[in-house]
Amino acid sequence: MTYRIVLETCFNCGLCRRVCPTEAIKYYTTGSRTHIIDEEWCVDCDLCAKICPVACIASHPAVQPAAAQLELARAKARGFAKKQRADLQAVDARIEAFVATTPAGDERRIDD
């Protein structure tokens, strides 16, 4: 299964491109200033369809990438997710290190 963008509705906000874990969505190199999904790299994660503000991305169950290619794409997606998790963990560690120094019940805290 893969996804396709309805170009008549798409207004190039780029959100789908930014969340795609395999960078399967192209814009700069399509030669037509439009967002296009490279079906070979689609892993059917649905992130692009979920984030699209005008719901112009739909699945196409009939299109099925070859198994070997799909595995390559999935490996790339796993790498992307791993990197994102590591980045967030680093931010979280920084936040927690600071919060630990903040006295409990301090006047800046609300809803306590």
Place this chain on the structure above:
Amino acid sequence: MAALRDYLDDHFTVRDPEYRPSTEIDDAEKESLKERIGGVENYEIPTLRRMVAQHPENAEFRKALVSGIVSAEYAGIDAFGTRVGLWEDYDLPADLLMTMIRQEWDEVRHAQLGTQLLESYGGEFGEYPDTLGGANREQDAEGRPVRGPIATDPTVSLSVVNVQIEGGALELFAGVSKLGAKIDDDLMEFVYDYNWADEVVHVQIGDYFVNKIVEETPEEERKALMAQAQVELFTSAQRQISPAAEVMAFMQEEAERARTVLADE
């Protein structure tokens, strides 16, 4: 007939409180940020969103997040307002200037909503610095403002501000609205849901008019894409993340194309 343009050529933007980009704050203010939110490195929107999500009881985190966003709205008022004057001399569709005026008032509303949300937390606009650079202060030998293509060139401006930056703001507003819902902050939820709807229109405006301007002009289309790609690279560098491989490929293609053109000349 370019009265507004003439005025802008001689005047810098002013704001009260003055623009104070977070990249230019003094040591005392850095120390204050360290005490309140853990340091200037945390004064960036994605980190602040995470801080509020994990510690919703901390009012200071909410104040910092909303301050960071609303400071960009104030910069937006400047941006769209000045374009109305700066583009007077271009042969542009009349409705494009009307949309700039519409966006100007949208930004005013966003700034007002954000300021009142900030005040609901006991905060005040100006107590935190600006997350964007703020108004341009570059000047020529005679002390007059120098404005770059992002302000003066409609193709670059629409591509960078409306499509790229406001496209990114769609995720920001949707995310902060959801964050408001998650932490039972109704005001935060509704303010950013409202802003999100405006932002969809802004991106649509940008995309529509970039397409109109670049129609049958491949050079202008490349300029639009190049300006957008440069901002994408800059943002990646700022956030210390690798840019998308496609952006790098595009830049290489453009460099190769420029080399060929130069060689032909």
